Amino acid sequence: MNSSTTSELTAEPSLGERARADVPSTTSGGTNWVAVWAVAAGAFALVMSEFLAIGLLPDVAKSLHVSEGTAGLMVTAPGLMAALSAPLLTVAAARVDRRAILLSLSVLLVASNLLAALAPAFSVLMVARLLLGVAVGGFWTIGVSVAPRLVPAQVVPRAASVITSGITLATVASLPLGSLAGDLLGWRAGFLIIAGLALATLALQFFTLPRMPAQHAVTFGSLLTLFKMPRARAGVIASVLVFFGHFAGYTYLSPALHDLAHIDNTWTTPVLLLFGVTGIxxxxxxxxxxxxxxxxxxxAGVILLVASLALLPLIGTTAPGAVVLVGLWGLAWGAMPLGLQLWILDAMGEKADSGLALFISASQLALAAGAFLGGVTVDSAGVSPDLLIAAAVSAVALIALWTAPRLSAARNNR
Incomplete structure (x- = not known):
């Protein structure tokens, strides 16, 4: 790495310094880590609710007399609703205290899981999942953006990592716990357990979250401000490319392990758990x-992600090679959601709610597109071409990141 590159990586002010200037904290210099963990608990419950359905899918299909393909709508519908609801909620709740929004989203999470548990028909279950999508879209927009309101500026990245750790932990735990709950207690009990978890989270948030008044008005016009800010725009472009590439590959990681490294189903779950652990x-x-x-x-995260995807068809043809690469892939992906959200938070300052709303919409749509087109590639050409395409798309994100202006130039464009 040459000296100019090193200067580029280190010369910009730290995120803590920039947050101190841009985002006034309601903590008056104090540190409300209990509130941070309460928000993280909300993230955990939301993502657990979203992905638990994957493990329950066969039981739901059998119980409600639909095909497994139809039951799969339980997984895709919340993501698409989140993409739609994120910008709408950002505008609708522009003047509402952030504490009230987070509590309302937790109430909606409890209600959606209770409705899912009691659903007499698949149509009612889908209504419950759409309500969950509203909560997911709202939380992803508000959750990380409240970190500067809860802790001093110098520890904002650490607080944001705690909040996003709830997402990572839920992603790891949801599939095996969903499958276990379905086998032992039935799929309705699985949704009831999450409803209870969400209720406990609601109580924790009620007693720990401070008032966090809205800082500025948000309109549909102001949502488009992001596209006028080169640094923020680059962050969203990079997010789309990374989410597309990751989910084009990750959605078909299980068949990749089987086809390339000949890892049977007995060992697939431990390997996926390794991905989750390194992701944390x-x-x-x-x-x-x-x-x-x-x-x-x-x-660093994108380079590691690209290398893992590209090398898996080449040296992931043995079990040890595949395990090492999956572990590195998880390590790289674990940094992506947090890093990308911090980029938007940093680039937009007090306008972060608007930026995060578009980040969520773009990322959720890229996720769905990556999974769909990855499936088309796997069906037509196999998993190796899919992984290579995923690596190539992800690599383009580096161009977006390194052609973005430095902070001083971006700040002048605000």
Whole structure:
């Protein structure tokens, strides 16, 4: 790495310094870590609700007399609703206290899971899942953006990593827990357990979250402000490319392990758990390194992601090689959601709600497109071409990150 590149990675002010200037905290310099963990618990419950359905899918299909393909709508519908609801909620709740919004989203989470548990027909279950999508879209927009309101500026990246750790943990735990709950207690009990978890989270948030008044008005016009800000625009473009590439590959990781490394179903779950564990490590590592350089953190993560995807068809043809690459892939992906959200938060300052709303919409749509087109590629050409295409698309994100203006130039464009 040459000296100019090193300067680029280290010369920008730290995220903590920029947050201190841009986002006034309601903590008056204090640190409300209990509230941060309460928001993280909300993230955990929401993502657990979203992905638990994957493990329950066969039982739901059998119980409600629909095909497994139709039952799969339980998984895709919340994501699409989240993409739609994120910008709408951002505008509709522009002047509402953030504490009230987070509590309302937790109430909606409880209601959606109770309705799912009691659903007499698949149509009612789908209504419950659409309500969940509203909660997911609203939380992803508000959740990370409240971090500067709860802790001093110098520890904002660490607080954001705690919040996103709830997402990572839920992603790891949801599939095996969903399958276990379905086998032992039935799919309705699975949704009831999550409803109870959401209720406990609601109580924790009620007693720990401070008032967080809205800081500025948001309109549909102001949502488009992001596209006028080169640094923020680059962050969304990079997000679309990374989410598309990751989910084009990750959605078909199980068949890849089977077809390339000949890992049978008995060992697939432990390998996926390894992905989750290294993902948690990547999330917390990004929380520490992003305080020094967000661009450097994302660059390292994307390079590792691309390398893991591209090498899997080449040296992942043995079980040890595949396990190592999956672990590295998880480490890289763990840094991505946090790093990308911190980039938007950093680039837009007080307008972060608007930026995060579009980030969520774009990312959710990229997720769905990546999974769909990855499936088309797997069906027509196999998993190896799919992984290579995923790597190539992800690599383009590096161009977006490194052609974005530095902070000083971006700040002048606000």
């Amino acid at each position: 490590a990547g999330n917390f590592a990004a929380g520490m390194t992003a305080a020094r350089s967000i661009r450097g953190t994302l660059t």
